[in-house]
Amino acid sequence: MSEITPILAAFAATTKAADIPAGATQMLRLSLLDWAACGIAGAEEPVARITRQMALDEGGAAQANLFGSPLHLPARAAALVNGATSHALDYDDTHFAHIGHPSVAVIPAALAVAQRQGSTGAEFQTAALIGIEASIRTGMWLGRDHYQIGFHQTATAGAFGAALAAARLMGLDAAGCAMTMGLVATRASGLKSQFGTMGKPFNAGLAASNGVEAATLVASGFVANPLALEAAQGFGDTHSAEELNSALQGIGKEWVFESVSHKFHACCHGLHAALEAAGSLGNIPADRIDSIQITTHPRWMSVCNQPSPTTGLGAKFSYGTVMAMHFLGHDTARLDSYSDALCADPALKALRQRVQVNDDPRIAETATILSVKMIDSNMLQAKHDLDEPMPIATRQAKIMAKATSLLGDEKSAHIWAMVQNAADPAELGKALHR
Numbered sequence: 001m002s003e004i005t006p007i008l009a010a011f012a013a014t015t016k017a018a019d020i021p022a023g024a025t026q027m028l029r030l031s032l033l034d035w036a037a038c039g040i041a042g043a044e045e046p047v048a049r050i051t052r053q054m055a056l057d058e059g060g061a062a063q064a065n066l067f068g069s070p071l072h073l074p075a076r077a078a079a080l081v082n083g084a085t086s087h088a089l090d091y092d093d094t095h096f097a098h099i100g101h102p103s104v105a106v107i108p109a110a111l112a113v114a115q116r117q118g119s120t121g122a123e124f125q126t127a128a129l130i131g132i133e134a135s136i137r138t139g140m141w142l143g144r145d146h147y148q149i150g151f152h153q154t155a156t157a158g159a160f161g162a163a164l165a166a167a168r169l170m171g172l173d174a175a176g177c178a179m180t181m182g183l184v185a186t187r188a189s190g191l192k193s194q195f196g197t198m199g200k201p202f203n204a205g206l207a208a209s210n211g212v213e214a215a216t217l218v219a220s221g222f223v224a225n226p227l228a229l230e231a232a233q234g235f236g237d238t239h240s241a242e243e244l245n246s247a248l249q250g251i252g253k254e255w256v257f258e259s260v261s262h263k264f265h266a267c268c269h270g271l272h273a274a275l276e277a278a279g280s281l282g283n284i285p286a287d288r289i290d291s292i293q294i295t296t297h298p299r300w301m302s303v304c305n306q307p308s309p310t311t312g313l314g315a316k317f318s319y320g321t322v323m324a325m326h327f328l329g330h331d332t333a334r335l336d337s338y339s340d341a342l343c344a345d346p347a348l349k350a351l352r353q354r355v356q357v358n359d360d361p362r363i364a365e366t367a368t369i370l371s372v373k374m375i376d377s378n379m380l381q382a383k384h385d386l387d388e389p390m391p392i393a394t395r396q397a398k399i400m401a402k403a404t405s406l407l408g409d410e411k412s413a414h415i416w417a418m419v420q421n422a423a424d425p426a427e428l429g430k431a432l433h434r
Contacts, residue, residue, distance in 0.1 A: 004247075004248060005178050005182065005226060005229050006174070007248050008137065008138065008160070008181065008248075009164070009177035009181060010177075011134065011251055012130050012165075012174075013167075013176070015126075015130055015252055019252070021255060024257060027257060027258050027392075028129040029419045030395060031260060032103075032107065032128070033399060033412070033415055033419050034092060034103070034262055034402070034403065036403075036419075036428075036431065037403035038086050039067040039082060039085050039432060040067060040068075040406070040407055040432060041091075041335065041407065042088035042089040042091075043068030043434070044068065045085070045088035045201075047198035048068060048081070048084060048088050051080060051084045051202065052069060052085070055081050056073070060074040061074045063078065063112070064078035064113075064429060065111075065115065065430060065433070066085075066432065066433070067081065067086065067432045067433060068432075068434075069433055075112035075113055075116040075212050075216070076112070076212045076213050078112040078115075079108045079208035079209045079211070079212045080108075080206070080208060081205065082108035082112070082208065083201075083206070083208035086104045086107070086204070087101060087104040087200070088201045090267065090268060090316050091263050091335070092263065093260050094260070094269040095136050096365055096366050096386070097139070097259070098136050098140050098142070098147070098153050098157055099139070099144075099299070099365070100153035100154040100157055101154040101158070101204060102132040102136055102158065102257070104154065104204040104208075105154055105157075105158025105161060105208055106131040106132045106161045106162050106207075108204075108205070108208040109131070109165055109166050109207075109209075110124055110131055110162070110165040110166065110169065111124060111428065112212055113165070113166045113170065113215070114425035115429055117170060120422070121422035121423045121425060121428070124428075127165045127168045127169045128165055129255075129257065130168060131164050131165025131166075132161055132165075133257050134165075135157045135160060135161025137256065138160045138229075139153045139157030140246075140247035140256075141243060141244055141247040142157060142239065142241045142243075143241060144299070145241070145242050146240050146241050147192075147299075150192045150193060151190065151191065151239055152190035154203055155189060155190020156188045156207075156239065158190075158204065158207035158208075159184050159188035159210045160184060160229070161207075161211070162210065163184040163211035163214045164180065166180070166211050166212050166216070167218065167219075170215055172215065172218065176218055176219070178226040178227075179218045179224055179226045180214050180215045180218045182227060183214040183228070184210055184214035185224075185229045185235040186228060186235075187210040187214060188235060190203035192302070195304075196309065196311070196314045196317045197313060230243070259387075261366075262399055264398055264402060265322070265333055266333060266337070266338060267304075267316035267332060268316055269386075270296075270303050270304040271316075271317075273367055273385065274294050274323065275332055277370040277382040277383055278370055278372075278382070279326070281372065284372060286324075286328050286347075288375055289327060289351065289354065291355075291356065292327075292351075292354060292356070292372050293355075293357075293370070294357045294358065294368060294369075294370055295357075295360050295363060295369040295370075295371075296319075296357065296358075296359055296363060296369075297359065297361065297363050297364065297365045297367070298359040299365050303317065304316075304318065305319055305320075305357050306321075308320070308349070309321060310344070312338035312342070312343065313338070315339075316338055319355060319357045320352040320353075320355035321352055324351040324355065325337060325342070325348065328347060328348060328351060333402075333405070334405075364387065368383070368384060369381070369383045370382050400412065403416070414431065
């Protein structure tokens, strides 16, 4: 058994803000804007309304803000609601090193605890960044087998990152951070079988809430097995972890979070390379298409290849549906494009039936090859890889445009200014509702 906990615990407890590269900090701020925009825009989604009402009905100490409400709730409840809400649209960032959504699991936990503890904006951002990095590294350590067998890395690896972000904000030392990881190991959970339902965004809320809970208990003297992540019969042992020691290489010096990928289509990130490839082909009349062939990495066949979804949520996990949407002129970046009514549209159903999805392990997980056969037998081909570098200025412009489309000019500019200036978490929290 490899020991990942002591390394991650020391990283969370001892990393100095001054040692974090500017590029990682800037990426965190872009993800903060992206996260806030997705959460505010998703506040009236069913999973958001249901979890928020449950938490409001229970009430409790007024410690942290919620998306969609001016009221305050206990930090643990706020983390649950905000995690689920910010992932409700499935429009948030993804890191392909572990195939997870890091921000929606960690930022809600960090913000809730920062508000409760009275932390500064800089302390909040540093803790969130460290927690996100730790969640990705944990996910890399768990490996692809953990994901492939059916565990949702956003929820499982995300819980460890959320716990470390919370523990840092509570001032726990390396031993306390290790104890927090050990305790959250018995809570971390989430299944891919929930994809296409409200259960998927709820997984993100569980990760955030579990992290807050574990750190709070340990800060109060709770004792658990501090090596429960890697111990015999521990989390790794029982959750098909590959235990890849390479996942920890360069931690604290190299920030893998800098290669995070942001979404510019409102659907599963596994579909984005195909959509970008389709976009590069220009205007193609749908009535001239004979068939569409997509070749992708086998990893995505069980994630986003629902053949004939009947709901807007299911459409977000369907190659055939999003390809038909694109070529029929539906804007895949718009939230309202994904609906039950669209899934029942005869034209969409007819074109979707002509989409074939194949897998090839030689293709990168971030790439897709697209072939479109026209009725005149002309063949159009394109390939796109999401891992291709994007200049930071381009990324910032695209995220700002996305936030503006979701929130409007004034609201998005206000939040971006607060993020850039590391505003007090209490002030940032006030901006979470319209």
